[in-house]
Amino acid sequence: MVLELTGSRVLAPFLGTSIVVWTSLIGVVLGALSLGYWWGGRLADRRPEPRLLARLILLAGVATLFMAGLKGFLLAYLQNKSAFGLSELPLPMAGATLLATLVLFGPASVLLGMVSPFAVRLRMEDAKSSGRTAGNLYALSTLGSIVGTFAAGFWLTATLGTTNIILAMAGVLVLASGCVHKADVKAGLAAMILLLLATAGLGLWDAHLNALGLYDLDTGYQRVLVYNTIDKARGEPMRVLATGPEGVQSAMYPAEPQALAVPYTRFYRLAAHFRPDVQRMLMLGGGGYSFPKYVLSQPQEFGGARMDVVEIDPGVTDIARRHFDWQDSPAVTVHHDDARRFLAREGARAQAEGGAKYQVALVDVFTSHLAVPFHLATRETLTALANLLDERGVVLVNCISAAEGPRSRFYRALLATYRSVFPRVESFLVLNPGDPTEFQNILLVAFKSPAAPALTSVQSEYQAMLASRYEPRAASAGDPPVLTDDFAPVDHYLLNM
Numbered sequence: 001m002v003l004e005l006t007g008s009r010v011l012a013p014f015l016g017t018s019i020v021v022w023t024s025l026i027g028v029v030l031g032a033l034s035l036g037y038w039w040g041g042r043l044a045d046r047r048p049e050p051r052l053l054a055r056l057i058l059l060a061g062v063a064t065l066f067m068a069g070l071k072g073f074l075l076a077y078l079q080n081k082s083a084f085g086l087s088e089l090p091l092p093m094a095g096a097t098l099l100a101t102l103v104l105f106g107p108a109s110v111l112l113g114m115v116s117p118f119a120v121r122l123r124m125e126d127a128k129s130s131g132r133t134a135g136n137l138y139a140l141s142t143l144g145s146i147v148g149t150f151a152a153g154f155w156l157t158a159t160l161g162t163t164n165i166i167l168a169m170a171g172v173l174v175l176a177s178g179c180v181h182k183a184d185v186k187a188g189l190a191a192m193i194l195l196l197l198a199t200a201g202l203g204l205w206d207a208h209l210n211a212l213g214l215y216d217l218d219t220g221y222q223r224v225l226v227y228n229t230i231d232k233a234r235g236e237p238m239r240v241l242a243t244g245p246e247g248v249q250s251a252m253y254p255a256e257p258q259a260l261a262v263p264y265t266r267f268y269r270l271a272a273h274f275r276p277d278v279q280r281m282l283m284l285g286g287g288g289y290s291f292p293k294y295v296l297s298q299p300q301e302f303g304g305a306r307m308d309v310v311e312i313d314p315g316v317t318d319i320a321r322r323h324f325d326w327q328d329s330p331a332v333t334v335h336h337d338d339a340r341r342f343l344a345r346e347g348a349r350a351q352a353e354g355g356a357k358y359q360v361a362l363v364d365v366f367t368s369h370l371a372v373p374f375h376l377a378t379r380e381t382l383t384a385l386a387n388l389l390d391e392r393g394v395v396l397v398n399c400i401s402a403a404e405g406p407r408s409r410f411y412r413a414l415l416a417t418y419r420s421v422f423p424r425v426e427s428f429l430v431l432n433p434g435d436p437t438e439f440q441n442i443l444l445v446a447f448k449s450p451a452a453p454a455l456t457s458v459q460s461e462y463q464a465m466l467a468s469r470y471e472p473r474a475a476s477a478g479d480p481p482v483l484t485d486d487f488a489p490v491d492h493y494l495l496n497m
Helices: 002-015 019-046 050-078 093-123 127-159 162-180 185-211 263-267 270-274 290-297 314-323 339-353 379-386 409-419 460-466
Strands: 215-218 223-231 236-242 250-252 280-284 306-310 332-335 358-363 389-401 424-429 440-447
Touching: 002 019, 002 050, 002 093, 002 127, 002 162, 019 050, 019 093, 050 093, 050 162, 050 185, 093 127, 127 162, 162 185, 162 215, 215 314, 223 314, 236 314, 250 290, 263 290, 263 440, 270 358, 270 389, 270 440, 270 460, 280 290, 290 306, 290 332, 339 379, 379 389, 379 409, 389 409, 409 424, 409 440
Parallel strands: 280 306, 280 358, 306 332, 358 389
Antiparallel strands: 215 223, 223 236, 236 250, 389 440, 424 440
């Protein structure tokens, strides 16, 4: 269970955390364990030897070690972003995740599956006690799985990090092998030396990457990559934060930390155009805190507005402080909470107090097009959000999709959902307004008032963004339905992107 939960962290930066990834991971591990149970039982009947069981556990440790060393190279290749000159592998997302889980987790899972029937065979004394023997061993095995699940989910991932957990598990398996058959000293010693060499090598590699400005960080909720690159548009050094396999989720120019480096974040400035009287803003999703930094640096544009930022992961906020020049401010209150819980709690409080809290809400919880938290895109969520806005409230939403064509299903579903709650919704194509079939950031702007908003501006910067307005085609029978808590197949809409 520790390896399975850690596997989601291994795959996330390269293949995402969608239901496709989890399906592949769980399915492959279960299939490999089944093969291991069958194979281990047959082998145990032929050779019920403690030494052979010890060797199987030792091989499982080596396979786990193999996983730690291979994961970065294999996943970079499957992501079609390898730096080694290899040709692209034309696999769909489901195929890539299946192949990755088979290669990385299949061998260790098969070998670990062989242990249980082998242990039962060795402990079997007579037929009369066979049921008790098997029951005791499987109860002990399940208890270990429970301990591993809670330890990995609540403590290990945020404390040790992904690679260190894998190395620790390899070490545990090597030690367990020695406990099963203490006389097999040479094999255990060789495996331990291999483990120490791998640990040292991976440690040196991580130190090298850190020296180059690349940080592989684990928080209590996710795995985060922070690295330096060059902004091709401006030719300037840029530091980025990535939590998924496509694009970046936040970025900063080290020479100009307050600037908005990612194009879609610049469109959030339209909040000041649509609500120049804004006094309080709500932002769902903190990331690198790019926009809060910008708002604090531009009092003439936002009039000293106060912000509430809801970021579920305290680790991400800490990364923003250490790597993205975020400094806590009395004008910005950070809430480490799930956005849905925050909306429910604050909505009840606002209703009790008899007044709306915000003029503007910014939604940026869609971390990547392969990892969308569906429960924050449903009609129920949007209704709770609308209840926190005043009568002319405005919501600006980052959507990653195409606006037309086969890759537009997520945009059309999200648009229909916002239209079911807000009387007016406008769309702006961020990267390429001339090609709505291109996969890109799309800014949805939802208005609580049915009055027509101002879609032109005398300010050239605002006008350039407003000019990218896109008029969606009329709804048709083949469009996705409104997203609800009961039915929100977001992951499936995004499979073909």
